[in-house]
Amino acid sequence: MEHPSWQAGVYAALKAANIVQIGYVPDAGHAHLIEAAHADPDMKAVVLTTEEEGIALAAGAWLGGQRCALLMQSSGVGNCINMLSLPVNCRMPFLTLVTMRGEWGEFNPWQVPMGTATPHVLAATGVHVRRAERPDEVAEVVAASAALAFDTQIPVAVLFSQRLIGAKVWVK
Amino acid sequence: MTRSNDGTLDRRVVVAELLRDPGDLLVVTGLGAATYDASASGDRPLNFYLWGAMGGAAMIGLGIALAQPRKRVLVVTGDGEQLMGMGALATVAAAGADNLAIAVLDNGRFGETGSQFSHTGLGADLAAVATACGWRTVVTARDMDEVASLRLRLRQENMFAVLRISAEEKPRHLPPRDGAHLTDRFRRALGIAMD
Numbered sequence: 001m002e003h004p005s006w007q008a009g010v011y012a013a014l015k016a017a018n019i020v021q022i023g024y025v026p027d028a029g030h031a032h033l034i035e036a037a038h039a040d041p042d043m044k045a046v047v048l049t050t051e052e053e054g055i056a057l058a059a060g061a062w063l064g065g066q067r068c069a070l071l072m073q074s075s076g077v078g079n080c081i082n083m084l085s086l087p088v089n090c091r092m093p094f095l096t097l098v099t100m101r102g103e104w105g106e107f108n109p110w111q112v113p114m115g116t117a118t119p120h121v122l123a124a125t126g127v128h129v130r131r132a133e134r135p136d137e138v139a140e141v142v143a144a145s146a147a148l149a150f151d152t153q154i155p156v157a158v159l160f161s162q163r164l165i166g167a168k169v170w171v172k
Numbered sequence: 173m174t175r176s177n178d179g180t181l182d183r184r185v186v187v188a189e190l191l192r193d194p195g196d197l198l199v200v201t202g203l204g205a206a207t208y209d210a211s212a213s214g215d216r217p218l219n220f221y222l223w224g225a226m227g228g229a230a231m232i233g234l235g236i237a238l239a240q241p242r243k244r245v246l247v248v249t250g251d252g253e254q255l256m257g258m259g260a261l262a263t264v265a266a267a268g269a270d271n272l273a274i275a276v277l278d279n280g281r282f283g284e285t286g287s288q289f290s291h292t293g294l295g296a297d298l299a300a301v302a303t304a305c306g307w308r309t310v311v312t313a314r315d316m317d318e319v320a321s322l323r324l325r326l327r328q329e330n331m332f333a334v335l336r337i338s339a340e341e342k343p344r345h346l347p348p349r350d351g352a353h354l355t356d357r358f359r360r361a362l363g364i365a366m367d
Contacts, residue, residue: 021238044238046267049259056228056260060200062234063220063355065364068235086225086232090351 007032009139010097014069017146021061021068022043025105028166029099031070032054051076052083055094055099062092067150074118074159075111084125084150087155094127094155104162108126119159127155133164179314179336183277186319186335187248188213190275190326197327198236198362199359202229202249204284206277210248211347217361223349227257230274234264237272240362244271244327251292258301261332265306273326273342274302279339287339302332 011033022037023046024030037045048054048106054070061068077098102115117127132141142158149156187209191199199219201207207221222229233247254276280293292298299312309331313319322333348354
């Protein structure tokens with residue numbers, strides 16, 4: 001499966017930030033990262049049944065001296081709200097990369113409410129929100145956000161705009 | 173639906189036995205009574221107590237276990253906390269961390285909130301769920317002889333244990349609740365350099 005080249009840049013940025021655990025709920029926008037993580041013997045890729053598991057996984061990784069990132073869609077952010085009290089209370093770093101739905105050329109109305117709420121919900125729970133819009137800036141935004149999260153021990157979410165990922169094409 | 177709780181074990185005696193002579197065992201406790209039981213058995217920096225984040229205990233254990241493959245991790249939690257994170261039983265089994273075990277103190281009740289029946293008191297069987305999720309070693313203990321044999325097995329095997337405790341409530345024994353403090357002391361005790 002072919003992936004846009006910026007996705008390889010994101011994986012390289014996670015590696016450069018010493019991320020060695022990745023929890024994920026799949027998304028097409030994260031497909032390259034998930035494949036690369038599973039193919040990398042130095043990366044532990046953990047498939048989750050629901051997104052909040054990834055926040056607890058990341059907390060455990062930090063307690064054990066490692067760095068973890070969570071990959072999810074904007075629809076998953078809503079599942080995470082109470083679990084975000086964990087990194088906030090424990091002054092732990094947390095990094096999540098969120099592919100946005102419901103904001104650009106969306107076909108499925110069920111994606112719109114949570115897509116619209118995503119940045120507000122994250123901010124309300126104490127997560128610092130950054131956004132990547134263009135292919136040429138994504139890797140840099142991820143690298144800077146990883147530094148912010150792990151060097152200052154705060155939770156940070158990077159939202160990948162739906163325009164960047166490309167609206168899902170539906171064919172009847 | 174049958175409402176039942178046939179557990180007779182004393183939760184505090186069970187946890188004191190499971191955590192006796194802990195060495196460098198890395199312990200995560202689920203919020204509520206499991207946290208108080210572990211605290212009552214002796215506070216130590218390598219106990220990471222949850223006071224919230226309900227449903228997260230098993231996954232925190234997995235993150236630690238993957239990061240510290242040469243150490244043993246034991247998650248001690250209640251039936252209500254594990255029920256909220258039931259999907260994590262599939263996630264942890266699929267991740268295959270051999271150095272992790274989970275012990276669920278099962279009284280079939282939500283003890284912290286007025287002892288309402290939980291799903292395990294209404295017919296759900298967490299041991300069967302764990303088996304169905306891919307856990308290969310699953311044990312249900314009903315007496316102290318079984319608990320005593322589990323003490324070492326939980327430090328040697330990738331296992332899921334259900335301990336059938338009575339619904340008797342115990343006095344609260346409160347450990348530190350500042351998450352940043354609990355995190356820092358856990359990492360320091362593991363020798364993780366502060367950066």
